Amino acid sequence: MLENIGWGEILLLVVAGLFILGPERLPSAAAWLGRTVRQVREYATGARQQLRDELGPDFDQIRKPLEDLRELRNFDPKRAVTRHLFDGDTDYRDTDYRDPGLPTNNGFQGYPPAARPPQQPLQPGERPPFDPDAT
Structure with missing residues (x-):
C-alpha cells in the first residue's frame, strides 16, 4: 500500500x-509515528513467525497459493501471451520470419505497398476536413 508513495x-x-x-510538535509526532510503524511491523513479523511455528511444513503449502494470487494481481495478458508464444524473445517485432523470395503457401506474394500522397500541412486560416458521419 505504501510502496507507491514517492x-x-x-x-x-x-x-x-x-x-x-x-x-x-512536528518532531515528537514524527517520532511517535516511527515508533508506531516499527511496533506494527514487529507484531506482523511475530504473528507470521508464530503461525510458521504452529503450522510447521503446512505453512509453505498455504503460502504458495497466496503468492500465486498476489502474482495474478500484476498479471499482464499481453506479456503472458508474448512469453508463451515467443519464449521470452523480445525482438520478434523486428524480425520478418518470411523469406521474401519464397512464395507463400498459396503462391500469393502480397500487395504492393500503397502509395499515399504526402500530407501537406494546413495553410493559415484553412479549416481541417470534417466528416459528419465519423462523429
Missing part, C-alpha cells in the same frame, strides 16, 4: 504536518 508525496505530508501541528 518523495513528492512525502514532502507534501511534511509541509502539511508543519502547518497542522506546528514546528514545535
Whole structure:
C-alpha cells in the first residue's frame, strides 16, 4: 500500500504536518509515528513467525497459493501471451520470419505497398476536413 508513495508525496505530508501541528510538535509526532510503524511491523513479523511455528511444513503449502494470487494481481495478458508464444524473445517485432523470395503457401506474394500522397500541412486560416458521419 505504501510502496507507491514517492518523495513528492512525502514532502507534501511534511509541509502539511508543519502547518497542522506546528514546528514545535512536528518532531515528537514524527517520532511517535516511527515508533508506531516499527511496533506494527514487529507484531506482523511475530504473528507470521508464530503461525510458521504452529503450522510447521503446512505453512509453505498455504503460502504458495497466496503468492500465486498476489502474482495474478500484476498479471499482464499481453506479456503472458508474448512469453508463451515467443519464449521470452523480445525482438520478434523486428524480425520478418518470411523469406521474401519464397512464395507463400498459396503462391500469393502480397500487395504492393500503397502509395499515399504526402500530407501537406494546413495553410493559415484553412479549416481541417470534417466528416459528419465519423462523429
